[in-house]
Structure formats: C-alpha cells, structure tokens
Amino acid sequence: MGYTIAEKIISAHIVSGEMKPGQDVGLKIDQTLTQDATGTMAYLEFEAMGVPRVKTEKSVAYIDHNTLQTGFENADDHRFIQSVCKKHGIYFSRPGNGICHQVHLERFGKPGKTLIGSDSHTPTGGGIGMLAMGAGGLDVAVAMGGGAYYITMPKMVRVNLTGSLNPWVSAKDVILEVLRIMTVKGGVGKIIEYGGEGVKTLSVPERATITNMGAELGATTSIFPADEITREFLKAQGREEDYTEIKADDDARYDEVLNIDLSSLKPMAACPHMPDNIKTIESLAGGAVDQVCIGSCTNSSYLDLMRVATILKGKTVHPDVSLSIAPGSKQVYNMLALNGALGDLIASGARILESACGPCIGMGQSPNSKGISLRTFNRNFLGRSGTADAEIYLVSPETAAASALTGVFTDPTTLGAKVDIPLPEKFLINDNMVIDPAPSHEMDSVEILRGPNIKPFPTTSPLEKTIDATVALKVDDNITTDHIMPAGAKILPLRSNIPAISQYCFTVCDKDFPQRAKELGSSIIVGGANYGQGSSREHAALAPLYLGVKAVLVKSFARIHKSNLINAGILPLTFENESDYDGISLGDKITMPDVADVIAQGGKVTIVNETTGKKIIAECELTDRTRDIILAGGLLNYTKLNGR
Ligand code: MIC
Ligand code: SF4
Numbered sequence: 285m286g287y288t289i290a291e292k293i294i295s296a297h298i299v300s301g302e303m304k305p306g307q308d309v310g311l312k313i314d315q316t317l318t319q320d321a322t323g324t325m326a327y328l329e330f331e332a333m334g335v336p337r338v339k340t341e342k343s344v345a346y347i348d349h350n351t352l353q354t355g356f357e358n359a360d361d362h363r364f365i366q367s368v369c370k371k372h373g374i375y376f377s378r379p380g381n382g383i384c385h386q387v388h389l390e391r392f393g394k395p396g397k398t399l400i401g402s403d404s405h406t407p408t409g410g411g412i413g414m415l416a417m418g419a420g421g422l423d424v425a426v427a428m429g430g431g432a433y434y435i436t437m438p439k440m441v442r443v444n445l446t447g448s449l450n451p452w453v454s455a456k457d458v459i460l461e462v463l464r465i466m467t468v469k470g471g472v473g474k475i476i477e478y479g480g481e482g483v484k485t486l487s488v489p490e491r492a493t494i495t496n497m498g499a500e501l502g503a504t505t506s507i508f509p510a511d512e513i514t515r516e517f518l519k520a521q522g523r524e525e526d527y528t529e530i531k532a533d534d535d536a537r538y539d540e541v542l543n544i545d546l547s548s549l550k551p552m553a554a555c556p557h558m559p560d561n562i563k564t565i566e567s568l569a570g571g572a573v574d575q576v577c578i579g580s581c582t583n584s585s586y587l588d589l590m591r592v593a594t595i596l597k598g599k600t601v602h603p604d605v606s607l608s609i610a611p612g613s614k615q616v617y618n619m620l621a622l623n624g625a626l627g628d629l630i631a632s633g634a635r636i637l638e639s640a641c642g643p644c645i646g647m648g649q650s651p652n653s654k655g656i657s658l659r660t661f662n663r664n665f666l667g668r669s670g671t672a673d674a675e676i677y678l679v680s681p682e683t684a685a686a687s688a689l690t691g692v693f694t695d696p697t698t699l700g701a702k703v704d705i706p707l708p709e710k711f712l713i714n715d716n717m718v719i720d721p722a723p724s725h726e727m728d729s730v731e732i733l734r735g736p737n738i739k740p741f742p743t744t745s746p747l748e749k750t751i752d753a754t755v756a757l758k759v760d761d762n763i764t765t766d767h768i769m770p771a772g773a774k775i776l777p778l779r780s781n782i783p784a785i786s787q788y789c790f791t792v793c794d795k796d797f798p799q800r801a802k803e804l805g806s807s808i809i810v811g812g813a814n815y816g817q818g819s820s821r822e823h824a825a826l827a828p829l830y831l832g833v834k835a836v837l838v839k840s841f842a843r844i845h846k847s848n849l850i851n852a853g854i855l856p857l858t859f860e861n862e863s864d865y866d867g868i869s870l871g872d873k874i875t876m877p878d879v880a881d882v883i884a885q886g887g888k889v890t891i892v893n894e895t896t897g898k899k900i901i902a903e904c905e906l907t908d909r910t911r912d913i914i915l916a917g918g919l920l921n922y923t924k925l926n927g928r
Contacts, residue, residue: 286533288440289507290475293530295417297391297398299432305439306603307634308907310432311415314341315395316424319384321417321645321771322402322779322821323351324361326421327368328538330428331732332920333604336885337373337724338554339430342392342716345369346377346384350776351640352647357777360735364780366719371730373721374428381717382639383615385409385581389492390615391715394526396509400433402497404820404844405581405662408448411492411697413518413530414512416762418499420822420848422919431923433768434909438504439477439539442532445482447547451702452639455490455678456583456660459497460552461544464562468762469814471501472843474540478508479532482546487707488517489585496582497662500559502817502842522713543813546869551695554678557666558762565683568693575657576607580644583660586611586619588681590705593625596632602691608649610637634688646670646772658684661816665766667792672772682732700877738780742830744853744918746881751834751855751876753806757790758870759866762813765845767792768816768824774849779823801831811838816845825852837902841863850910853918855879857889857902864900868893 287295290671299312299807316338323345345365352357361535363864369376377387383543384401385408393399395413396475399406402421409416418432427433443462451456462476486494491508495894498506508514509531518527551565577616578584589611609629611617617639620626630636643649644661650670651657657669657676679687682696692864722730758768769775770792778785790797802805809828815838816824818861825848828836835855839862849856868874872895878880882889883904891900906914916922 285536285537288532288536288538289413289477289509289530290415292479293398293622301437303437305437307437308434308909309437310434311398313400313433315392315426316340316343316427317384317388317399317401317406318345318421318424318614319349319403320347320361320365321776322421323365323728325363325741325822326402326424329422329425329920330372331368332741333429333923335429336727338428339832342375343373344375344377344392345387346387347379348383348640349645350779351379351638352773354559354773354786355777356735357737361780363733363739364735365551367730368719368820370722371727371732373724375721377718378717378719379640380614380638382615382695383581383584383641385496386584390521390613390711395514396528396530402820404818405496407497407498407505408421408492408581409506410495410498410507411488412514413508415505415507417505418820418844418845420851423847423853424823426919426923429647435504436473440474441474441540441542442538443476443478443542443544444461445478445544446480446771448485449546449549450697452682452696452699453549453551453914454682455486455493456680457549457552458544458546459494460554461549463500463554463560465542466501466542467560468500468558468817469502471498471503473581474503476501476506477532484513485546487587488514489587492583495692500662502814504843513756517707520707520709551683551697553683554664556675556677559663559678565679565693565695566811569695571693572656572915573605573687573691573693574655576605576684577643577649577659577661578608578867579610579642579685580661581612581777582662583681584610584616586616586711587705587707588851589616589620590625592681592685593620594705595630595682595699595705596634596689597628599632599689600784601633604691605688606635607633607688608635608637608643610642611639613639614717621710621715625886641884644671645697646778647776648773656908658687660684665818667770668766673817687734739782741920742782742826743827746917747853747880747915749878749880750779751879752802753834753874755810755868755870755872755874756801756804756807756833757794758810759793759812761839762814762817763811765816765821765824766818766820769821782826782830782835785823786830789831798831801833805832807833808835808837808874809833810865811836812865813839815841816835817842822845822848822851825849825854829854838839849912855904855914857904860888860901860903862891867896867898868900871895872875880915883911886911
C-alpha cells in the first residue's frame with residue numbers, strides 16, 4: 285500500500301513507534317523555529333538542559349510578537365534571545381525582519397523536512413511540503429538539543445481540490461470553507477493533505493494561507509505536495525537547490541476524504557467569535573464596518589498585498605474606517621516599496637505598520653467599543669483584539685480592501701474585472717536581518733544578557749501520591765488559550781515572568797481566579813470539549829502550575845495544550861462519562877486517592893467529590909513516555925532524570 289505525503293515524511297524521520305493511528309511516534313526534527321513571546325521560556329528551558337549547541341539542521345529565533353516596546357521588558361527579551369542564539373548556534377531574525385512563518389517559508393523551509401515551532405501556526409510550512417507542527421516551548425527546546433518530538437500518529441484526511449477559484453475569491457475562502465465543513469474541533473488527531481487538480485492552480489503563498497489556518501481546525505498539521513509550483517517559488521527565492529518533489533502515492537490510503545470544487549466558492553467571513561462560524565460576504569453585505577486590519581501570518585504575502593494595493597490604488601479609505609496594513613516580512617515590505625505599491629497604500633490613507641504580528645495578538649489597533657473589525661487574520665476569539673465587546677470577522681485581503689473603501693461589508697466579486705498579479709520571477713533577496721550564530725570555538729566568550737523581568741522556569745515536583753484539591757474554576761466547551769492566558773500589549777511583556785503573568789490567568793472568564801487558586805494552594809480546573817484550543821503558548825500550562833493547579837478535568841483536549849499540561853506535570857483527565865460534567869461544581873472539594881499508583885499502572889482515576897459524596901471516573905490517556913513525564917513532574921524533570 286502506498287503512502288500519503290505525511291506518511292512519507294514521517295517514515296523518513298521516525299525514531300520510535302509505529303505509523304499506526306493512535307500510536308505514539310517519535311520523530312527526528314530537522315528544523316525548529318521560535319518567536320519571542322514563547323521564545324524566552326523555550327531558551328531558558330534549553331539552557332536548563334545544558335546542551336552547548338543546537339543539534340538540528342537549522343534553528344531560527346524570530347522576533348515578531350512583542351515588538352511594541354512600551355517598557356524595558358520586550359527589549360530585554362530580544363537581547364536575551366539574541367545572546368542565546370549567538371552562543372548556542374541559532375540563527376536570529378531581528379525585529380523588523382518579519383513574521384516567523386512568512387519569513388521561514390520564504391527563506392528557510394524545505395520540502396520533505398520536519399519543522400517544529402513554538403507557535404501554533406508553524407503548519408504554514410506545509411505550503412511548501414514540509415511536515416511542520418506547532419509545539420510547546422519545552423518540546424522545541426528538547427528538539428534543539430537533538431531529542432525526538434512525539435506525536436500521536438494522526439489519521440489522514442485528504443482534501444481533493446478541483447476547478448479553480450473565480451476572480452476575487454481567495455485562498456482564505458478555501459480554508460474558511462474547510463472550517464465551515466470540519467469545525468474547530470474537526471481536525472483534532474488528523475493531518476490534512478491537499479491534492480487533486482485544483483492544487484496546481486494555487487501558488488505557494490496561497491497554499492501557505494490554507495495550511496496556516498489549518499491550525500484553527502485543531503489539526504496536527506496540514507500539507508500540500510511539493511511540485512513544479514513549489515520549485516518555481518523556491519527558484520524565485522534563489523533556493524532551487526532546496527527543492528525535492530514530494531507527493532502522495534496513487535494508492536495512498538486516507539481515513540477521510542473531502543471534495544471541494546474551487547470554482548463553487550464565494551468570499552466568506554468567520555463571524556464572531558469562532559473561526560468556524562462561517563457566512564458568505566454576500567449575506568453580510570451592507571453592514572457597517574469600523575476597522576479593517578490586513579496582515580498576520582495568514583495573509584500578508586507579496587501576492588496578498590499587491591492585490592490589496594491594486595484595489596486601493598487611486599482611492600481613499602472610507603472616512604468611518606481605520607485601515608491598518610502590516611506586511612508579513614521585510615522582503616514583502618521592501619518589494620512593495622520598490623515597485624510603488626507601498627505609495628498606493630499610503631496614498632489611500634492606510635496606516636502602515638511594521639512587519640510583525642501587531643494587531644493579530646492585540647499589540648495595538650484595538651477596535652473602538654462594540655467596533656466591527658474585518659481582519660485578514662486567523663483567530664477571532666473573544667477579547668483577543670484588546671476590546672472586550674468588539675466583533676471580529678476573519679476575511680480575505682480582497683474582501684478587507686473592498687470593505688475598507690466602502691465602509692460596509694463588500695463582496696469583492698462586485699469590484700469588476702480582476703487584475704492578475706503573477707508571482708515574481710525573482711523575489712528581493714537580502715538576508716541582512718538574520719544574524720548567524722558565533723562559531724562553536726567562540727561560544728564560551730558570548731555573555732548571556734538577562735533583564736530583571738526574566739524569571740526562571742517554575743519548579744515542578746513528582747506526582748503526589750494522593751491529590752486533595754478544590755475545584756477552582758468550571759468552564760464550558762471550546763475554551764481557548766486566549767481565555768486561559770490572555771495576550772495583548774499589557775500582558776505579553778510578562779511572558780518571561782511566570783509569577784507576574786499568572787495574575788492574569790483566566791481573568792477573561794473569571795477575574796478572581798488567580799487569587800482564588802493561589803489561596804487554595806491545590807486545585808483543579810473543570811472544562812468542556814476541545815479545552816485549550818488555539819495557541820501553543822505553554823504559559824497556559826505554566827501559569828496554572830504556578831497557581832497550584834494539579835489536574836485539569838475536561839470532556840476533551842486540544843493537542844498542543846494537552847502536551848503542554850503534561851510537560852508541566854499537570855494531570856490531563858477526561859470524563860469517562862461526559863454527563864458527570866454536570867455533577868461537579870466550583871468550590872467542590874475532591875480527592876484522588878492513590879493517584880500516582882493508578883497512573884503508574886495505567887488505570888482509570890477515581891475522583892471522590894467530598895462535597896457531594898459522588899464518585900467520578902476519569903481517564904488519563906498517556907503513552908509510556910508521557911506517563912513517565914507526569915510521574916516525574918514534567919518534561920524538564922524527566923529529561924534531567926533520563927537524558928533525552
Ligand atoms: C497566537 O497566534 O495566538 C500566537 C500568539 O502566535 C501563539 C503563540 C503565543 O501565544 O505566543 C500561537 O499561535 O501559538
Ligand atoms: Fe503572529 Fe498572529 Fe500569526 Fe500568531 S497568528 S504568529 S500572533 S501573526
């Protein structure tokens with residue numbers, strides 16, 4: 285039987301386990317990336333492991349999230365990361381060089397290779413046929429040290445694309461359609477592979493938009509074949525030698541197949557407050573718009589922004605709309621500057637931001653109260669924009685630009701004839717903002733520069749024999765890491781300081797949670813389905829750990845968050861009977877007798893609700909390795925005990 289694209293890459297990198305769905309497989313990792321909001325922690329963890337130089341083929345640290353320097357904290361983090369990179373063999377992409385996923389796609393990604401990144405949108409690399417996955421910082425640190433990255437072998441989903449997109453319909457609309465069909469839970473435990481004749485009509489940046497937002501499906505990753513179009517892209521990036529063809533075998537077996545006729549798609553929006561709440565722009569047309577933001581790792585490529593520039597050229601942004609544009613990389617920005625398109629954007633009244641994540645992670649450009657904001661981003665979770673009552677719609681760059689001009693939701697297909705923008709034959713190549721590490725013989729002389737806000741990784745201890753705790757919080761389905769550990773301009777600078785950032789943990793849901801949990805000393809969190817979806821931020825596990833959370837009991841988990849909990853030594857439990865969710869409340873006292881022995885033996889955990897007198901049975905799905913990690917009190921302890 286033949287292999288899928290992902291199976292080909294997995295089989296070439298497997299170091300432990302078998303390629304059978306549900307089994308734990310360890311993969312050799314060729315490349316890693318970090319960004320600064322998760323990077324400081326990842327490099328503190330890397331330092332704690334005591335490995336002198338990274339063992340990957342290429343590791344790159346990007347500064348793109350915390351670029352608003354409203355105090356010393358972010359600048360100190362940048363300086364710390366830069367010095368760690370120089371010493372330990374990591375390439376450093378300076379602030380201003382662009383968003384990690386966009387730059388990695390342009391300059392470093394290679395078909396057929398494995399990549400993990402401490403950011404959930406790392407699957408952007410699937411656009412050039414990489415097996416690229418989001419992971420917690422600690423997993424990235426371990427991979428940099430030469431350790432394997434473990435995933436549960438996913439099921440394979442094939443999305444067959446036929447036909448081609450109609451004018452003004454965009455790659456963004458393709459992934460919004462997949463989200464409409466599969467929902468934000470639909471990709472959990474799966475790899476989404478794109479194939480079929482329609483693939484040939486999509487350029488690499490368009491493919492990358494689709495794989496990028498596959499993160500919102502909860503998928504392990506998404507991937508396109510590497511074909512002649514990939515070769516052309518790499519050639520235009522001056523890297524044709526990095527090309528290898530990679531495609532699924534004709535007799536590859538898929539667990540699910542989805543068919544999408546590209547020519548049937550219309551411009552769409554993900555409506556507040558979930559990326560799978562999809563409506564057509566046609567059905568929203570005429571509704572007033574206050575703000576439009578164009579950018580993010582989903583939609584800020586050269587092609588995207590050239591399309592925006594042709595729509596805005598010679599026109600003025602509607603008086604009631606604020607339009608901001610953040611080009612995805614210095615390469616994109618510079619090319620727009622040199623070909624005159626930047627002039628068209630500026631002339632239209634667009635507010636041009638630096639090449640960084642910016643408004644996508646609430647670093648500025650929060651909408652007005654109850655503001656309607658159209659964004660080309662990938663997440664519209666409640667409060668993420670920085671304005672609690674704003675309504676965020678996720679749209680294509682074409683819809684965003686058209687609506688910025690009219691001041692109302694505008695279907696771009698009403699714009700008339702489309703100007704075709706070809707992919708450049710040669711991109712502007714200038715890697716002067718990437719700093720090479722020092723040669724190994726000079727590493728000892730490199731001093732690591734730490735700032736006062738950089739606090740050590742919190743200490744963890746082996747799993748307690750019996751857990752006595754109180755329910756410190758009860759939440760519903762689809763809780764995101766933006767609920768657990770909010771971001772934004774005020775909180776992001778505290779990413780290197782767990783004691784300080786933990787004061788904001790879950791405050792979106794319950795502002796008293798941090799104080800309550802701290803006072804309780806030992807607590808658990810109860811939640812619904814798909815708990816922890818969204819970001820890879822391990823702070824969503826480290827802050828609860830710091831506040832004394834011992835276990836999280838839910839209906840189901842999102843992949844990266846579950847492994848971050850395990851890495852932090854917090855027990856991830858699921859209800860055996862989901863109906864037991866109703867029988868446990870905030871403030872209930874619980875006991876888990878002999879839990880350490882039960883986990884060691886792979887049994888089910890009994891939770892005695894001392895308040896109601898009832899018993900709840902919980903499952904703790906662990907592999908041999910993750911069981912040992914939990915028993916040791918987290919991955920760092922486990923790594924110290926066992927080597928890698
Ligand atoms: C996000 O889009 O939510 C982030 C900010 O990029 C996160 C990483 C983080 O929280 O630092 C992600 O997607 O993993
Ligand atoms: Fe940055 Fe937004 Fe992409 Fe996250 S989703 S990496 S914040 S641009």
